[in-house]
Amino acid sequence: MSTTTSPLSLASVAKLLEEHHLLREIVAGDHWTIDADTVPGAHDPIPSITYDTREVKPGSLLFIKGRFKPEFLDGIDDKGLAVYVAETEYSDRTKAPGLIVDNVHRAMSLIAAEYFGHPERELTMVGITGTKGKTTTDYYTHAILNAYTHGHAAMMSSIAVCLDGKTFEPSKLTTPEPLDAFRMLREAADNGMTHLVMEISSQAYKIQRIYGLTFDVGAFLNISPDHISPIEHPTFEDYFHCKRQIIANSRTMVIGADSAHIGLLREDAAAHGAPVTTFAMHDPAAGLHTPADVVVAADPRRKTGFIAACGDEARPFELDMLGEFNFLNAAAAIAIAMKAGVPFDSDALAAIEHVQVPGRMERFIGGDDLHVYVDFAHNYMSTKALVDEMIRVYGERNPRITLVSGTTGGKAIDRREGIVKGALGRAESFIFTLDDPNFEDPRKICEEMASFVPDDGRQTVQIIVPREEAIVTAIAQAKESTERDGRFNIVLVIGKGHETRNIINGKHVWWPGDAVIVRRELGLDDASSQTASQTTQQPQA
Structure with missing residues (x-):
């Protein structure tokens, strides 16, 4: 259950959904309409929103999503349900009016953002996607930004969530449900955070968990076939297409220069007016020498050491985490941090040297x-x-x-x-x-x-x-x-x-x-x- 001093009402929610062409109709018993003002109580304030019927209290708005069983609504009127948002109507189960929409996750994301006062507008938002390296890059980027802002960077990852710059709590999903995501963004903003870094899964775009959310810096690390199945992505094309949606929803992009299908990624960025910064790892023995804005190369003197270069400047780093592939993750984090305003010569970049990620190497x-x-x-x-x-x-x-x-x-x-x-x-x-x-x-x-x-x-x-x-x-x-x-x-x-x-x-x-x-x-x-x-x-x- 999420509560706030929200100005939302059935009427304002209906208007928001209409503006985004999501509202099909409002069902209030036998009264079917698109005019919210004809529904009793349409302007009553909504004190709380939830997607869990067990958390409904008087005045609540309930999102009905996923594998929902109609019997979950039995007795819901006694709890005081005020309105529900769903892709089908349930007037046989509740007297509460229903806002029937084309996509409940899109609706949830828009409503949650409005309900929590658009906290994403108060934060520099960083989103990271890719087949491999999302979590480690997330941790590296957060470490740099947290050092640069003196503890005012938040993080959301598949492992942990940090909303105050110092306290890490276990997470449940790589990219949370919209209601949970915006609640956490609100908490981060209220905690005085200025930046937030989050992992973005392909499923987040597949089922519209972050619909309407724009990143100040988006990162596309790499792509290879994964999550291909009847219940995830039916084909690699579908998986890749979902991953690529981060480009359409970012103001600027960081992209792995050696990523497969780099040409299409660049075309996407150009089409959406998102300037691109690239990163790469140079390893002549492995045939890796693609030019990029941020380049790293292994330091032969140290197993966990590398040299990072940006233009004519170069700096040595040594990671606590073993793994040459982590040099590439570090390059991505450096490029992302620079797009977020951290200079290449900042001492904050050295924060990556002391990062360890649970369950990674x-x-x-x-x-x-x-x-x-x-x-x-x-x-x-x-x-x-x-x-x-x-x-x-x-x-x-x-x-x-x-x-x-x-x-x-x-x-x-x-x-x-x-x-x-x-x-x-x-x-x-x-x-x-x-x-x-x-x-x-x-x-x-x-x-x-x-x-x-x-x-x-x-x-x-x-x-x-x-x-x-x-x-x-x-x-x-x-x-x-x-x-x-x-x-x-x-x-x-x-x-x-x-x-x-x-x-x-x-x-x-x-x-x-x-x-x-x-x-x-x-x-x-x-x-x-x-x-x-x-x-x-x-x-x-």
């Missing part, structure tokens, strides 16, 4: 010959980048790499092959396990992933559905390899990152987190002695 050292990484890599592009980084950093030690991975059920089916393809030829051991199977049989998902590993004797394959057992087994086998053969071992536990739940049969089932299990098995955290099997349901396999 988290390293756990189990001795000189055993390193375990927990990472959110969950598709071909991110898995390949992760394994490439292991070879870059540890290649001279001839590492034995074990990949522990599963993938989601019911969506993004192409990830099953993509994850395997990203590690083939480098990983010597694959262990397939549980990762948000939802309504699918997790063993069948694992078997499908295993089918993409060639039976050529170059790698071993195991299916261990319980995730804790898979992680324990991978670490135990890595220790055995080190003791038996003297090999340096790397275990990559990917897919869940910071997440502490598995989606099983439509429900969120608690999971302690990959890092907790890794710490326990390496003897790094005695407080994590309780096993996942004692507290977590595992599906029958």
